[in-house]
Amino acid sequence: MNWLDNVSSDSDQRIAPACLYQGHWRHRLNPHGDLLMCRVVMDVAEPRVVAAQVIEHGLVEDLDASDLEELSQLMLAQEVYHRPSAWGFTACAMLPLWAKPTFSESQIEEMERIQGYLIDAPDDSVDTVLQLRDQFLQGIGMTCEDVHRAVRQPNEYGTGQRKGGRGLAS
16 A cells, blocks of 8 residues: 555555535434524545534534434435435535534544654654645545644533543643
């Protein structure tokens, strides 16, 4: 496998390049609530909802991780990922500016692996590792700015516990 492919050279599983679609979807946030208009970005390669926001009375609010998972499962059950254009979604090469990105576990593991390369890289290899990181992010439809937006979430993830009990610094 090429070192500058979509995954690093020591990864034993290939991470599929993203196939992003964006559009609007009506969704109930609770069983007895009203249908609310959401704008959604989904990755049909995973398949999962990458980002979503509720638009209500002119106010916009990001969906939290559990709401994103619920929305992903609902769209999977209705087979939206198989024919997103038929449901009114349009393809997009990169994450829209409004979207607060989320990452799958395999994407997080790959970014952590690349970060390890960056930490251990000799000075003459840093640019190569940065190029690897940028190509990986581009492959999943993201940029470094998207990663920064994802990790700079006040309150919701600031000092809470991560899976496995690891805390995140704010």
